Amino acid sequence: MSLPISANSKPAGGSGLVVIGASTGGVRALCTLFENMPPLNASVLLVQHLPRFIEPSFLQTLRRHTRMTVELAQDGALLKPGTISLAPAEVHCTLDRNSRIRLRPGPPVNYVCPSIDVAMKSLSSPPEDSPLVGILLTGMGRDGADGMVHMKRLGGYTLAQDEASCAVFGMPKEAWNAGGADALLPPERIARRLLLWVGRLPGSAAAGK
Template identity: 40%
Template sequence: MIRILIVEDSVTMRHHLREALAADPDLQVVGEAVDGERAVELVARLRPDVITMDMMLPGISGLAATEQIMAEHPTPILVVSSADRQELFSTYNALAAGAVDVLEKPRGDDSDADWGLRLRTTLRIVSRIRVITHPRARLGRNSSPMPAPAPALPSVVPVAAPALSVVAVGASTGGPGALTELIRELPPNFATPVLVVQHIAASEQFAVAFSDWLAGQTGRNVRYAIDGTPMSRVGGQVLLAPPDRHLYVRDRMLRLSDGPPRHSCRPAVDVLFESVATEFGATAAGCLLTGMGRDGAAGLLQMRNRGAVTFAQDEGSCIVYGMPREAALLGAATYVLPPGRMAARLGDLHPAGARR
């Protein structure tokens, strides 16, 4: 039995959630909260297995409730959010503060047909994730994350690499917070393009809000990749894979594809990493961040085998130690570090700029 706490102030939406969950006898609603304060109280008293969290609540917000819960009683949280721009920014802040995943609220159109099934499936997955007292939640939303203990570096340190042409980054569950830390900590004059695959909700509204949110969090030029853009024109930019499109590089140009999913993912990290390995070899760097599953591990190994400097996020700083763990087990990571230390190492490689 998976015990669920519903946090939602709308009577209609609470009914919709209960109705969708009732279709699975293994999902039990153990409590409901209509505001953030009550949510925090019920988590402490009921200790649910998983929480559905609305962002726009009376009293303390869903974001503040998420931060408090992750600081005091870490529990897997699924944010159930509308596509309203203000709410989406709060949603991404909640993901950076330790919430595990997000599901868009029903839209009132044909896309709602399988919404209940998606809710039940996502809650089953989220409930199995081992969450920790998240550093950002513990310190407060406007503070810098507490640094994780420094892991041991590999016994064999690679020789100095040639100038970086590109940094390829892959992330999934927990990625918004890790991406923010990695990109924010890069040196201000870091001129190398950063290509990012982040597994995230596929609606256009969610996508646009995410790029704008990440730009605001990091102070960087963040946008979605456009097919056919030459790599020579994207220096210093952070380019995201658009929703439901693979991102890769061919003939020194950004390419997008509707090709088959890899590891049930589109965009897939492996597609990006494999193309970067082929195109740039030893002039690339790869970073595999927090996430469930194994997408990106094999591609990161290909990058390392071609001479690239490769990073996997360390367990202590991950929301979900899945993808980086697979990479470490394969021997794909040159370094195993928290995102901030990855950024410092990337800056140390060639801080004066990059050959593109």
């Protein structure tokens, strides 16, 4: 069966693509971000550094704090608008043509697997009408900084969490210093900016969180 995608295709439905990276303190930041965000007209790939044993309960936690659908990313599956796909632990997660999930074992990058840099750097230029957004939240180290630079070079919007709201400013600071972030904002304001850039998922109720 042929794939319904072209070289620079956007995810089905004319929607955007959002890649979110987070590490230490990320669960708190993600809950605030998602609680302030309606279902987005975008596919969301989330890379959060966590031990594997909490993956099932972390998925449940995410579902309690967002109105979007939350799934564990599966190798070969297509990202879906209105859905947050969580990169599983202990494999690197990349996207073919910005839409098809690839999961591969590999050595840690920036000491972590999955690496945010690996996911973000797998992206290619999106079509003009398909917004691409990179978000880097709280965390130790520098994973995601190079990926944010890459996304910005592709013409994407990039936001990093501000120091005041971070548990650890390490990763966002590295992205900012590398020129990989358009702005530093707290999660509530990142949510508002996301809505502005990618819009609400068609058919989702206007009221709610």
